[in-house]
Amino acid sequence: MDKDTLINTYFEGSLTESQKKDFDHLLETDTQFAEDFEFQRELQKSLKKEERKAVKQMLATMSASEPKQETKVISLRPWLVAASIIVLLGIGSWFTFFNTNNYSTEELYNANFVAYENVVHPIERSAELEDLQTKAFTAYENEDYAEALSLFKTLQEKNNDGYIQFYEAITLMQLQKHKEAVSLLENYIKADGELKDRAIWYLALSDLKLGRIDESKLQLQKLVSLNGFKATAAKRLLEELD
Amino acid sequence: MEDQQLISQMKKRDRNALKDVYKGYKSEFFRFASRYTSDDVVLEDIFQDAIIVLYENALSGKLDELKSSLKTYLFSVGKFMIFKKFRDTKELTTDEDYVFDRNEITVINDVYEDDGPNEYQRKVVENFKKLGDKCREILELFYLEGLKIDEIMRVQGYENKNVVKSQKSRCLKSLKDLILKHNG
Numbered sequence: 001m002d003k004d005t006l007i008n009t010y011f012e013g014s015l016t017e018s019q020k021k022d023f024d025h026l027l028e029t030d031t032q033f034a035e036d037f038e039f040q041r042e043l044q045k046s047l048k049k050e051e052r053k054a055v056k057q058m059l060a061t062m063s064a065s066e067p068k069q070e071t072k073v074i075s076l077r078p079w080l081v082a083a084s085i086i087v088l089l090g091i092g093s094w095f096t097f098f099n100t101n102n103y104s105t106e107e108l109y110n111a112n113f114v115a116y117e118n119v120v121h122p123i124e125r126s127a128e129l130e131d132l133q134t135k136a137f138t139a140y141e142n143e144d145y146a147e148a149l150s151l152f153k154t155l156q157e158k159n160n161d162g163y164i165q166f167y168e169a170i171t172l173m174q175l176q177k178h179k180e181a182v183s184l185l186e187n188y189i190k191a192d193g194e195l196k197d198r199a200i201w202y203l204a205l206s207d208l209k210l211g212r213i214d215e216s217k218l219q220l221q222k223l224v225s226l227n228g229f230k231a232t233a234a235k236r237l238l239e240e241l242d
Numbered sequence: 243m244e245d246q247q248l249i250s251q252m253k254k255r256d257r258n259a260l261k262d263v264y265k266g267y268k269s270e271f272f273r274f275a276s277r278y279t280s281d282d283v284v285l286e287d288i289f290q291d292a293i294i295v296l297y298e299n300a301l302s303g304k305l306d307e308l309k310s311s312l313k314t315y316l317f318s319v320g321k322f323m324i325f326k327k328f329r330d331t332k333e334l335t336t337d338e339d340y341v342f343d344r345n346e347i348t349v350i351n352d353v354y355e356d357d358g359p360n361e362y363q364r365k366v367v368e369n370f371k372k373l374g375d376k377c378r379e380i381l382e383l384f385y386l387e388g389l390k391i392d393e394i395m396r397v398q399g400y401e402n403k404n405v406v407k408s409q410k411s412r413c414l415k416s417l418k419d420l421i422l423k424h425n426g
Contacts, residue, residue: 004407004411005407008391008407011384011385012388012390012391039414040385043366043370043385044385045359045363046364046367046370049358049359049363049367052294053359055260055290059261059264059290060290062264
């Protein structure tokens with residue numbers, strides 16, 4: 001095999017063991033060979049880096065032309081940042097939705113209900129934390145709601161963290177058990193839970209689903225006056241219900 | 243869009259495929275990665291790097307028989323980089339992650355550590371652009387797209403491998419000369 005072919009075969013990634021030996025030997029003993037190879041390797045790196053630069057520039061342009069998200073939330077805890085992204089996404093879909101009119105409460109519910117993201121117990125899957133809570137939130141994230149519900153119920157008995165009530169309620173909503181969800185959400189709101197405003201939104205949606213329009217409106221008005229989570233969405237839903 | 247279609251577009255260096263991947267998965271990636279960091283600048287950078295890795299591995303034919311979805315692959319690359327960034331190795335692999343082979347990890351590390359061309363590499367590129375179309379094409383096919391000599395022969399319709407080889411050698415020589423002239 002001539003030297004050029006040896007170098008080409010290197011770049012093609014198909015040197016055999018004995019060719020590899022020849023290659024290494026030449027690299028050490030033949031300066032012309034080493035120079036030729038080095039030049040080609042440098043060319044490859046240069047071309048790759050150039051291509052990467054071009055792709056990055058293209059993507060950066062796309063990123064710059066995205067509509068800026070209005071994140072006015074300043075002192076939120078880290079997990080709430082995740083939540084605020086969902087809110088913004090929610091608002092986006094809202095506008096699309098309301099370009100057309102006259103939806104039934106059922107349709108309004110379906111357009112608005114999205115299970116709340118697990119923000120309290122990030123699942124670190126490989127960590128040896130196969131505790132109950134991890135199992136429950138794993139089931140929740142995997143949309144295995146029947147399993148999640150039974151695990152949340154067990155958790156409730158052992159652990160009084162309010163947010164479990166909140167997630168249990170969302171799980172119940174997923175399982176179309178809105179009456180049970182309402183009572184959990186009401187408890188959670190009464191206890192002034194950390195995700196209270198979220199709970200109010202889901203309570204409004206549950207009421208909507210149950211056809212309790214006035215109750216639903218009441219909750220939506222609370223959100224509007226809190227002027228935080230889902231305030232815009234609540235306002236629009238109110239207009240639609242009127 | 244179908245994964246395989248995106249991959250075959252990437253193999254043709256069709257950048258629209260990269261745009262589609264960017265648009266299609268960005269918000270989901272940010273949501274997915276927000277549990278590791280909330281720094282949007284870091285996430286943007288890693289997401290773009292992950293797309294480049296996807297692109298380069300598609301080019302080299304690594305993804306021809308992809309065992310997972312394109313999304314799983316992309317997100318696994320991103321996650322790998324996030325852990326690299328935060329020096330946190332305890333969670334490096336999980337069940338649902340794609341398992342990369344040595345070559346793939348080399349590409350990930352290479353893209354991750356790429357801080358742009360150095361002075362010599364910039365000079366190489368500058369002079370490369372001065373070459374004729376035919377030379378740029380053959381060199382890009384070989385060094386950038388990873389086509390083998392006989393593949394180039396077939397794709398470009400050369401009579402035989404030796405013609406490709408000597409054409410490539412001539413092009414390398416021209417490039418070297420240009421760089422020398424530029425230096426002198």
